[in-house]
Amino acid sequence: MNKQKNVMGMIKRMSLILGCLLFCFGSLVYKVSSASGAPAAKQDYMEWGDKYCTDKPVRGGYFRIASPYYIGAMNPNHFPVMDWVTMSYMYEKLIVLDGNYKPTIPWLAESWEYINETTVIMKLRKNVLFHDGSPFNAKSLKYQMEWILDDENAAWTKSWLEPLKEVELVDEYSVKWHFKRPWGAFLGTMASVPGFMISAQALEKDAAQKKSERITHELIPLRRKARAEKDNDKVEQLQKKITNLEEQLKKFQALAQNAKPLDTNPIGTGPYMLEAASTDNYITLKRNPDWWFGKSIGKPEMPYFEGIKVAVIPDPSVRLANLKAGELDSIVLNPVQYRQVKDDASLSVVTFPVNFLVYNIFNHAKGPCADIKVRMAISHAIDREALVMGTQQGLGRVASCMYPDDHWAHNPNLKPVEYNPELSKKLLAEAGYSNGLTLKGFTVNTPEAQAFAKAQMAMLEKVGITWKPTFLSITGMIEPFKKLDFDLFCSMYPWIQEPDQIATLLYDPKSPFNNGRSNNSKAIELIKTGRETTKEDDRRKVYLELEKTLADHFEDVWLFWPTAVLASSKKVKGFNLEMYKNLGESYSFSHPLWFADGRP
Amino acid sequence: MKRYILKRLLYSLLTLWLTSMLIFAIARILPGDPVQGVVMASHMGAVDNNVIEGIRAQFGLNQPLTVQYLIWVKNFISGDWGVSIASGEKVFDMFMKRLPITFELFVCSVLWSMLIGFPCGIISAVKHGDFIDRLLSAGAVLGLSLPVFWEGIILIYLFSVMLHILPPSGFVPFSDSIKGNLLSIAMPTFIMGTQGAGLIARYVRSSLLEVLGQDFIRTAYAKGYSEIEVLLRHALKPALLPVATVAGLTWGYVTAGSFIVEYMFAIPGLGRMGVNAIFSNDFPVIQATLIIVAINILAVNLLVDLQYGYLDPRIRVQS
Secondary structure (H helix, E strand, O other): OHHHHHHHHHHHHHHHHHHOOHHHOOEOOOOOOOOOOOOOOOOOOOOOOOOOOOOOOOOOOEEEEEEOOOOEOOOOOOOOEOOHHHHHHHOOEOEEOOOOOOOOEEOOEEEEEEEEOOEEEEEEOOOOEOOOOOEOOHHHHHHHHHHHHOHHHOOOOHHHHOOEEEEEEEEOOEEEEEEOOOOOOHHHHHOOHHHEOOOHHHHHHHHHHHHHHHHHHHHHHHHHHHHHOOOHHHHHHHHHHHHHHHHHHHHHHHHOOOOOOOOOOOOOOOOEEEEEEEOOOEEEEEEOOOOHHHHHOOOOOOOOOOEEEEEEOOOHHHHHHHHHOOOOOEEEEOHHHHHHHOOOOOEEEEEEEOOOEEEEEEOOOOOHHHOHHHHHHHHHHOOHHHHHHHHHOOOEEEOOOOOOOOOOOOOOOOOOOOOOHHHHHHHHHHOOOOOOEEEOEEEEOOHHHHHHHHHHHHHHHHOOEEEOOEEEOOHHHHHHHHOOOOOEEEEEEOOOOOHHHHHHHHHOOOOOOOOOOOOOHHHHHHHHHHHHOOOHHHHHHHHHHHHHHHHHOOOEEEEEEEEEEEEEEOOEEOOOHHHHHHHOHHHHEOOOOEEOOOOO | OHHHHHHHHHHHHHHHHHHHHHHHHHHHHOOOOHHHHHHHHOOOOOOOHHHHHHHHHHHOOOOOHHHHHHHHHHHHHOOOOOEOOOOOOEHHHHHHHHHHHHHHHHHHHHHHHHHHHHHHHHHHHHOOOOHHHHHHHHHHHHHHHOOHHHHHHHHHHHHHHHOOOOOOOOOOOOOOOHHHHHHHHHHHHHHHHHHHHHHHHHHHHHHHHHHHOOHHHHHHHHOOOOHHHHHHHHHHHHHHHHHHHHHHHHHHHHHHHHHHHHHHOOOOOHHHHHHHHHHOOOHHHHHHHHHHHHHHHHHHHHHHHHHHHHHOHHHHHHO
8 A cells, every 4th residue: 555655646746746837827816814714804805907917808719738648537636637737627625825825815615713723613605516516515525525534435635634533514604624633734735635626426426436346346256255165154144245245236336326437527616627538638628607706706707718628748849839830828838948938929938936846855764875974965065056057947946945935834044055065075084985975866757857867966976976866657666665775866846835745745754755764853743743733923933943954954955946937829818927926826716817819 | 372371370379479478477577566556546445355355356366377367368358458557447448549540640651651662762773873863762761760759840840830731749530620630640640651661662672673683674675675664564573572571560660650659749549558658657558558569560460471472472382
């Protein structure tokens, strides 16, 4: 099961990296000031006038974008989801993040309040329908949370809900959340994947179908055993069990009648719903005429596009060629392609920081990197600015720790580790490697990851460290991770939102994603405190301290936070870069784009 | 002739059997538990031992390796090719969806390579030593040696970005739009066929040159036949015999090319399915893809061998 979790984690992470722009096309609503609980009275309503966009929105047209991967599973809690951009058109979260990645913006949840440290009361938005016509309400939310927590449903998000004890129904549109212990990360969790609301009706049918399959599998050996068994008593016992299972099977088969698997038939509340899908080729979404948000603010013409077509184009240069040829309307580029488009008069090209982290993981459990002096030597040997210039065309910010510099949990007092090859050599000698050091390692076999690794190989070589990483597929990494057969591994963590998630995943010894087996007792204590602290100011102090602790121990090599490059046809209107930079996904979820000519 | 056909058929089956064992062994050597794969693919979650045992029994994974192999072969023949770990789809269904796309590309590419390769080879041989021979020979070498990926990028920028004549990528099914379909496969077909065309042109040229230097050709000229008559009535048939083998090789080139071309042009065919499966270690799909590629190559080689026997009486006599 660990292997499965590892694969899930790696694929999820890498798919998130490549999916990137969840935040670019979407929506918000009201802004409140406190992440710790109750929304503030003042709601910072979004700008809809000329300050936002001088062009007037026009309805019509199919928005054509591209993704390197086919979407994969279309239930966000299932694995693997390869394209979160498309996912976010179909599903909406309870809460969305503001410009500092704080979960402060009510979306499907209208308001919430911490009654005490282990109880939150949440009011839900009324008049919201799922794509199958069923209502979004307290019952559907409760069912979904229980569905995630049920092992049988294989939701990879289950561990994120571990502190949840119960969801209590208060009335049709209110729930009371009960936690096992104080849970500071609750709102952040509801602003991430478990918070994507799915039709309970569809989940129930899907679960019944899965249960039917499981029982069918279970019956095979039992029937075989019953046939082979000679002892009458045992045969009777087995027969009883078989009859019981057969009855259950009938029940679930009846429930699952006409069920369409959620993994291929998504049912959310989002502005678009599935129209057609062709594996590895494209996915087409059509406008949801019942989308609640536009109606709730007096703009029923939202969303403006008639639909969205996501073409699957694996090669980045072919994606760019499609954009230039007018076959696509918008794409996310690799930073190395920036120069090719920045002066193109037919395109609008914008760059903005993203909440991803490129970093190296040390093997803390065995080998030379268990020694802090070696970790320091490696860290000082890497010229992060040169890395950003060389591999990202200068688009990126040198990292000082894990949380991005615009994240509320980031410690602004930390400085990136200084590039100092002389100090690095000295530290290596002190650690007993004056004649040089050879490190094992690997990285994922994408061109980007290979570029990061190769640039670092040359830097490390200068101080006498030979690191020759092998380039492996995501699944190929399972074995070396399991056997701890590496010293240094180059990776990327996308979508840093709720600070507890990345901290727990990377530095909690119990996490299946703590591939470097980091075991820093002070950091572990701080992570636990951060998770259980519900007051925002206190939580922030904990995370500043956590970053300082990790930096002081050279726990990993944090390299840089990337910058995204978005190129769009000039016909695409409605994207206000400044608002996006200030308001993050809260802006993008509430401000759908449109075509200047309302293309049919 | 019957004996010859039987012998070829047996050789092909033997090769297929050995290949299938190799593919089976490779799939078992790959790290990872296939049952975990099935559980992951079907999102069945935390399952107890009974369920795991059920799945093992269903796939015959609780049996000795030889029995497992036989079950796999039996399942494969009956159309049960397993479930994709990456997408959860049935591999056979995935295959059937993609087969028409790749088949269309294959046929068009091979036709294209023959359409270009044969005339170029013949002209080159007839005009041996002339400027046109050098030009065509250089073209054939270029066609053979140009990296498919580079060729693709150049063509996309030329025909799609600059001239706006062809779509840069994607596939339009024939049933949706005939024009759209032909436009969408134009560049992939050209690229996949170019390598084969270069190969055919070079073989036709050298084979024809060899035949044109033989005594019976001189005799034909002495009889007063024109150059065209000599070429068409006497030289071409014997010269094309070895080229039949090359046609088989071309099929192999096209197969290999489809992996890159389909990936690059975002065509949802079998080649791309194979590439994705390799990237994600999706072993049921890798297994099926490899065995299909093997059957494909073996079938074409068998046809070439049979055709060879039909065309060349010496082969029939020897066999």
